Amino acid sequence: MKCACCGKKKKLLESFEELEKDINICVDCSKVLYKYQDAIKEKNVEESKKLLDEIKNKKNEKMFSEWFLKFQERIGAVPRDEKWKNSSQIAGYFV
Numbered sequence: 001m002k003c004a005c006c007g008k009k010k011k012l013l014e015s016f017e018e019l020e021k022d023i024n025i026c027v028d029c030s031k032v033l034y035k036y037q038d039a040i041k042e043k044n045v046e047e048s049k050k051l052l053d054e055i056k057n058k059k060n061e062k063m064f065s066e067w068f069l070k071f072q073e074r075i076g077a078v079p080r081d082e083k084w085k086n087s088s089q090i091a092g093y094f095v
């Protein structure tokens with residue numbers, strides 16, 4: 001098993017978090033996601049932009065990218081009424 005976010009392989013005693021079926025991420029990536037979620041909730045634009053860059057700069061498997069888009073919608077990182085077709089638009093949202 002490897003992390004769908006950064007591509008790191010799971011070590012024997014390491015626990016991965018299952019986001020969805022077949023989408024598993026390592027503890028480090030999970031922490032960043034939670035921090036990102038908090039930053040969005042606190043409307044901390046600087047912090048959320050920094051964390052978003054951090055997430056996007058990792059390997060990001062296709063399945064993870066798709067999950068991440070839904071996640072962003074769920075936490076209100078993108079306007080609900082807008083249809084975002086690709087991640088480059090998402091990345092530009094806070095600019």
Ligand SMILES: [Zn+2]
Nearest residue numbers: 003006026029
């Ligand atoms: Zn990872």
